[in-house]
Amino acid sequence: MITNTELENKGNLFPTKILNFKKDVDTLYFYTDNDVILQLKVVRDSVLRFRYTTVGNFDNDFSYAITKYASTGYNKLEIKGEEDKYIITTSKLRCEILKQGMRVSMYDVKDNTLINEDEIGFHWEESYEYGGNIVKMSKVSQDGESYYGLGDKPNHLNLKGKRYTNWVTDSYAYGKDTDPIYKDIPFYTGLHNNKAYGIFFDNTFQSFFDFAHERRNVTSFWAQGGEMNYYFFYGPKMTDVVESYTDLTGKPHQLPPMWALGFHQCKWSYYPEAKVKEITSTFRKLKIPCDAIYLDIDYMDGFRCFTWDKEHFPDPKRMVKELEDDGFKTVVIIDPGIKIDKDYWVFKEGLENDYFCKRADGAHMKGKVWPGECYFPDFTKPEVRDWWSGLFKELIEDIGVKGVWNDMNEPAVMEVPNKTFPDDVRHDYDGNPCSHRKAHNVYGMQMARATYHGLKKFRYPKRPFVITRAAYSGTQRYTSTWTGDNIASWEHLWIANIQAQRMAMSGFGFAGSDIGGFAEQPQGELFTRWIQLGIFHPFFRVHSSGDHGDQEPWAFDEDVTDIVRKFIEIRYQLLPYLYTAFWNYVDHGTPMLKSLVLYDQEDVHTHYRTDEFVFGEHILACPVLEPNAKGRRMYVPKGQWFNYWTDEVVKGGKEMWVDADIDSMPIFVKEGAIIPKYPIQQYVGEKEINEITLDVYYKKGKEDSELYSDANDGYDYTKGRYSLRNFRLTGRKNELIINQFKEGKYVTEYQDFRLIIHGLPFTIEEIEIDNQTISLERLSNDGIYSLVVDKNFSELHLKGNELN
Ligand code: GLC
DSSP, X not given: OOOOOSSOOOOOXXXXXXXXXXXXXXXXXXXXXXXXXXXXXXXXXXXXXXXXXXXXXXXXXXXXXXXXXXXXXXXXXXXXXXXXXXXXXXXXXXXXXXXXXTOEEEEETTTOOEEEEEEEEEEXXXXXXXXXXXXXXXXXXXXXXXXXXXXXXXXXXXXXXXXXXXXXXXXTTOXXXXXXXXXXXXXXXXXXXXXXEEEEEOOOSSEEEEESSSSTTEEEEEESSSOEEEEXXXXXXXXXXXXXXXXXXXXXXXXXXXXXXXXXXXXXXXXXXXXXXXXXXXXXXHTOOOOEXXXXXXXXXXXXXXXXXXXXXXXXXXXXHHHHHTTOXXXXXEOSOEEOOTTOHHXXXXXXXXXXXXXXXXXXXXXXXXXXXXXXXXXXXXXXXXXXXXXXXXXXXXXXXXXXXXXXXXXXXXXXXXXXXXXXXXEOTTTOOEEHHHHHHHHHHHHHHHHHHHHXXXXXXXXXXXXXXXXXXXXXXXXXXXXXXXXXXXXXXXXXXXXXXXXXXXXOOSEEOEETOSBSXXXXXXXXXXXXXXXXXXXXXXXXXXXXBOOSTTSSOHHHXXXXXXXXXXXXXXXXXXXXXXXXXXXXXXXXXXXXXXXXXXXXXXXXXXXXXXXXXXXXXXXXXXXXXXXXXXXXXXXXXXETXXXXXEEOXXXXXXXXOTTOOOEEEETTOEEEEOOOOSSTTSSOOOEEEEEEEOOSEEEEEEEEEOOSSSSGGGGXXXXXXXXXXXXXXXXXXXEEEEESSOOOSOOEEEEEEXXXXXXXEEEEETTEEEOGGGEEESSSEEEEEETTOSEEEEEEEEOO
8 A cells, every 4th residue: 555545545446357448540448347447549669658547538638748749650559359468569569458457567579578567557546535536556666677767856866765756846955865846757767677668657746656665576656636647668778768758748849049058147136236247247357158147036126027126227128238248148037926016017917817826715826925925827827828928028028138037936835834835726727627736736837838938939039048946747848947945065966966867867958956055155165066067067057045155156265266267168168069969959859968877778887876977978077076085986887988188098887086186077088079169258159160179089990979050049940050060980090080971051150170189099191181182281289189171071081100
């Protein structure tokens, strides 16, 4: 027994015997004699959807998580009935359903390996208190099985042995193991016998996952209401599982503008205008690259959304323009609570149009947040979302704000024990009226969605940028995210590293933490180590609560400033590399951060690693997570890797000590990689970029790398105006060949590539580009070879004599 209502213990109920089945194109229905129906839909050969009802018919099929752009279609679907079971076969999976008890098992169709099987399978308990059921599923946890995913859980990357709750919660100063926190991403990947599968439990009620915690050989998930409704994804590669889940729940609708991948500086709060300017001009004076400056709640008039405090910000339009002229994009916070104030236009509009949430008996949902007593828009109503989007017109179109930060959207309510709305609050849920029990976990997502549409409209033809704290599966389509109110501690640096990796394998890649910690104040050393990690997080922002001292890169001692600058500069150099990884994420759902298990699931050493990860396709990073460290031990995955700082080649597949004094961190580049780099800029677009550096790392054998470029903003890339360059490196004893394959219509600003050749085992005696021999004078060699070539070369050969 997993959970019971307190009021009445009805006990677990089970499907009895399947009496018959029906097939309707891609969907199969199995009927038991106690009114249970299993609806099994073949979404793709490797993706099946399981949906159960206990009352003989299904609710309206509606989900906020699933995107209309999800791929569908399969090559094969066969169903066969045997005496005791049904067998459904696709080109990837064989699914067996026992007639007695409806238990399901899943096999790899090719080699018959058992991938996943129901233990007691689907069962339920009636809820006397609310009506409906508590729906439950129990599966066998296989020998040596590991589990990953579930969004932002702040503990060990491998979920095995733990139980979790999904209930989006404002969690100021949460700690390791606090559960739940801000997000509900009910998706996990299971891995055993080198085969990975995923389960996405698309149910927005409070849900629970137990990974072999209560019983060693059982993994269960259940929810306080709604349907047992889950998707099963088969890999066997973990990356395929994550990509399939991301395909179903959506990739970001567009690439972020490139500036959003730069460095962001934030604090609660920078005001008045003179303070904001002091911060931005210090960045420029100290030559620390930065693209975005944030205004937290104090920019508003009494915390009223869509207003300005005119005393501190007398002319926001001028200020935003001046900041922009200096290369800074202004991002402002917008919370969901609307102050109850009959003279405030947003409140009046909301009230007149009946846009605010109400309690079961008709009164408005009233709760305290920063502005005092507030009403809250029902973002689950399409009309309300349209209204909300429209509210951004002045802020974005007229004042020129470039990004919006949605906070407190769990929704957070102050001074109440449950920190949010009571259960009885009513929601439209896009025409499927329900209580807060069902809508709670999607409230923040729908707010971010409405904000996104506002930005999209009023920023057009530029791309929108939104950031949210609360999220449900699918929120990645609209916005970036951060991990909420963490603490300036070494433990939180460990947590931040795990959360960013976990979010990446939960389909939500554009994520980062409050660098340095939100609550309390870091020492310079912790801040430095956190920046070092942060340069590898897609969302790269310093934020702090501000009441514990300053947290700008110059708030510590000069050494800190210099090291922080050096690392932020590396981030700016790597922008074309990160942008390419982002394009791969937007295009195929490929995670931008790969935990070692995602990178090499075959190697069991990776299954319990937490600290090391691969950024993009070829860079291995491992933060230093302890004070006073001169380096650390880390696991380098199989293959040969170049130390980023020294070019020393190491053979992976083992744990090793890596030197990393405070001005360094363990970074390795995979042999054969070609890493594109920009020159250092103070902000994206500062310089005209005529040349991109390609750091070429020799490998004996072949390796592919990519470089994606476009206008760095706007939508032209969706019409083919992008440039995708695929580089194939082939290394031999005394020859290095690079083939380039080009795609797309975009003419890049850069004309040339500067190749820097690392680790060449021979001296270059001959250069040939597209069948032409090139003078050796073009080659420079100051310990390392470099050569400038036209960006459109197709085939380049470097030949020479082997070094002794
Ligand atoms: C919440 C947010 C934090 C923000 C603060 C004030 O605590 O998580 O980032 O600075 O509210 O708006």
